[in-house]
Amino acid sequence: MMGTLSKSVILCAVVALGACTNPNSLGQGGGAGAGSGVSAIEPGSASDPTSPAYFQQTIGDRVLFLVDQSTLTDEGRAVLAAQAGWLNTNSDYVAIIEGHADEQGTREYNLALGARRSNAVREYLVSQGVAGNRLKTLSYGKERPIEICSAEACYSQNRRAVTIISAGLSS
Template sequence: MKLLSKVAAIGALTLIAACSNNDPSALGGGAGGGGALVPGSPSDPRSPAYFQQTVGDRVLFAVDQSTLSPQAQTILQGQADWLLANPDFVANIEGHADEQGTREYNLALGARRANAAREYLISRGVAGNRLTTVSYGKERPIEICSTEECYSKNRRAVTVLTGSTLG
């Protein structure tokens, strides 16, 4: 938390995330909202919570695909900008698949997705040594219904800030 220096309140108020995705595996979170600038809260543009909720920590994929949609590229561009502005952070990109497909194939497919996101961030200037990847295949769905509505959210690559290069 010592890394999360205070930021100007200007702008923060307008950037409060509408999205409230609480991924317990990610850092940050904290007591968001209210509009008061609390370091580490989603209103702090340098906080992991801000990265997760406002920049957007995940991109979604079509069935059995690992190519990045224009929308995914926009989100990743935002991630790259954030990572370049916050050079103390490193990230682990988690690739996931929906439950359609065998366990083994989905592990490999999740790896493709995580790598596609990583390559994009590198192409936008983020140093490769700040970005690791892992695939969970279909082992860690966030939505558990068995329809496309859930599947589409499970086919994802999530950029998880794992801490700081400074420790």
């Protein structure tokens, strides 16, 4: 989670340097009204549909998995279809898909399980027309929980694959 946030903040600074320093544009045209008026949209902010922040907050950057599963749920597929749509529109961006597991499992197995999850997301995005060379995968196993309780309420949030957008095609 920390990594996700810090990356999008950096991106905002790079992509929309001018806008980020302009306090007048803050707080306008947020959320649902994103498309309502050009002047109200701060480029790079969550209200800019072409921004990674919009991808993260409005499209949804993550899908969740059942215990010990890497099969996508219907809900997950819907999110990924939207992610693919965004990636196909905003073709300058690339993504790293992080796979995660909850703490109920051994370290090595959870690394492998997280890799299955990130790969399931990647394959779905590719099936929706996103070029494979724009998508890298990575597993954190159980090393980076976002919720820290030892109960299903937290575990269900930790069994996730997160698509992290960054600028430019890299080798």
